[in-house]
Amino acid sequence: xxxxxxxxxxxxxxxxxxxxxxxxxxxxxxxxxxxxxxxxxxxxxxxxxxxxxxxxxxxxxxxxxxxxxxxxxxxxxxxxxxxxxxxxxxxxxxxxxxxxxxxxxxxxxxxxxxxxxxxxxxxxxxxxxxxxxxxxxxxxxxxxxxxxxxxxxxxxxxxxxxxxxxxxxxxxxxxxxxxxxxxxxxxxxxxxxxxxxxxxxxxxxxxxxxxxxxxxxxxxxxxxxxx
Ligand code: NI
Ligand code: MN
Numbered sequence: 001x002x003x004x005x006x007x008x009x010x011x012x013x014x015x016x017x018x019x020x021x022x023x024x025x026x027x028x029x030x031x032x033x034x035x036x037x038x039x040x041x042x043x044x045x046x047x048x049x050x051x052x053x054x055x056x057x058x059x060x061x062x063x064x065x066x067x068x069x070x071x072x073x074x075x076x077x078x079x080x081x082x083x084x085x086x087x088x089x090x091x092x093x094x095x096x097x098x099x100x101x102x103x104x105x106x107x108x109x110x111x112x113x114x115x116x117x118x119x120x121x122x123x124x125x126x127x128x129x130x131x132x133x134x135x136x137x138x139x140x141x142x143x144x145x146x147x148x149x150x151x152x153x154x155x156x157x158x159x160x161x162x163x164x165x166x167x168x169x170x171x172x173x174x175x176x177x178x179x180x181x182x183x184x185x186x187x188x189x190x191x192x193x194x195x196x197x198x199x200x201x202x203x204x205x206x207x208x209x210x211x212x213x214x215x216x217x218x219x220x221x222x223x224x225x226x227x
Pocket of ligand 1: 052054112113142170
């Protein structure tokens with residue numbers, strides 16, 4: 001069986017290869033100068049997962065969904081918003097899981113906000129737990145450290161990797177991500193939502209060192225690389 005390939009496209013955008021399908025998460029590429037080596041016209045997506053409605057997570061949804069005829073997966077309000085614009089999607093809500101052809105998806109709580117860029121109601125923000133027969137990952141979306149993270153190891157398969165925001169200011173920072181790692185029972189963390197804007201620039205060496213001291217691994221992904 002194949003693992004999940006994860007390609008980092010900057011900020012909180014990841015392209016996952018799961019069971020032969022391309023699953024894109026939180027596309028924000030054209031608005032991210034750090035990702036100017038990524039051409040959104042080249043991106044192949046069967047599905048687009050949207051954690052919440054903020055612009056730095058949805059900017060390229062319509063372009064990429066239009067190019068690929070991709071199906072959107074998010075909370076009910078965000079899916080309704082895009083369905084009204086003619087896109088196809090599958091609405092979920094917190095605590096619910098559903099099986100797709102690429103794997104299983106559970107939409108879980110995030111402590112954040114979710115208004116869409118035009119002021120429309122983006123529902124409540126969330127994260128995704130995704131799993132196949134042999135691999136399980138958590139994509140937290142934008143969130144504070146929250147006690148609800150303790151529910152994930154109780155209700156989902158054992159995590160192989162958790163993708164957590166580490167940039168602070170708008171989300172938890174890397175110090176809190178260490179507590180999240182404990183709550184999630186997962187010592188392998190990949191960071192996101194760092195360096196894109198001045199308030200979320202972080203010291204990479206310091207962040208990694210803090211994790212290493214707790215015998216945990218922090219992967220700080222490089223844009224364009226596959227893991
Ligand atoms: Ni946000
Ligand atoms: Mn954000």
